[in-house]
Amino acid sequence: MEKKEQINAFCRQFKITGMANSLPEVIAKAEKQRSGFTDFFLELLREESNLRLKNEVARRRKAARLPLKNDLGQYDPGAENGLNLTRINQLRELNWLDQGFNLMLMGPSGTGKTFLASGLGADAVDRGYKAYFKTMEDLTNILKLKDMTRSSMAEYKRLQKADLIIIDDIMLFPVEKSVAVSLFNFINQIYERTCFIITTNKMPAEWAKMLDDEVLATALLDRLLFRCDIINLSGKSYRMKNRKTFFEQEE
Numbered sequence: 001m002e003k004k005e006q007i008n009a010f011c012r013q014f015k016i017t018g019m020a021n022s023l024p025e026v027i028a029k030a031e032k033q034r035s036g037f038t039d040f041f042l043e044l045l046r047e048e049s050n051l052r053l054k055n056e057v058a059r060r061r062k063a064a065r066l067p068l069k070n071d072l073g074q075y076d077p078g079a080e081n082g083l084n085l086t087r088i089n090q091l092r093e094l095n096w097l098d099q100g101f102n103l104m105l106m107g108p109s110g111t112g113k114t115f116l117a118s119g120l121g122a123d124a125v126d127r128g129y130k131a132y133f134k135t136m137e138d139l140t141n142i143l144k145l146k147d148m149t150r151s152s153m154a155e156y157k158r159l160q161k162a163d164l165i166i167i168d169d170i171m172l173f174p175v176e177k178s179v180a181v182s183l184f185n186f187i188n189q190i191y192e193r194t195c196f197i198i199t200t201n202k203m204p205a206e207w208a209k210m211l212d213d214e215v216l217a218t219a220l221l222d223r224l225l226f227r228c229d230i231i232n233l234s235g236k237s238y239r240m241k242n243r244k245t246f247f248e249q250e251e
Helices: 003-013 017-033 035-062 085-092 113-126 134-145 150-160 177-190 203-213 214-224
Strands: 102-108 131-135 164-168 196-198 230-231
Touching: 003 017, 017 035, 035 113, 035 131, 085 113, 085 196, 102 113, 113 164, 131 134, 131 150, 134 150, 134 164, 134 177, 150 177, 177 214, 203 214, 203 230
Parallel strands: 102 196, 102 230, 131 164, 164 196
Antiparallel strands: none
């Protein structure tokens, strides 16, 4: 076995696949530039570090369960929802997350709340934060089943350690009392160390109706809005404005 093959085999045995994958290219570059041993080894370590970082981001993105459309680089600057590109870029800097603030995105259906929330979640994951995207239905199911199934309890424990939790379409439908209490208890446990992005089409005053409990709604909002920027989105539905059709357009 040639020496290069032996090195490659050892790299894979010790699970340093970044080095293994880049070995031929790094060797060729070192031979061409007549690099010293230190520069050669440093380049191999850099390739290993880059691959591990890439794999870690991919792992966090998979765990986050973000919607497929989450790239804010594709944000339509012509969207008429009251949020311009400058404000989008300010939000993408994640200063609000670094400083422990929440975001509440309010507005009618189709104004980009979910896209913006998931895009900021993707940016957070890429920056090294543990972020998770949950619809209100996802979260209520976890709260209902956490004491019954291992998978729900495991998901619940992951959420307790999150840096950022996105709750999509909160209060879209009425919430039964037991679930409302569980939701409050969950947020009460973590709100001082975890940031939230909330998307909703309900004004805070309407939450009491959805929870059928004004005291509980007030207590929940008190924790979510304590350190929070409320962003109001407006306009007509982007999906309806850009509705697709199966049939070819007639000329």
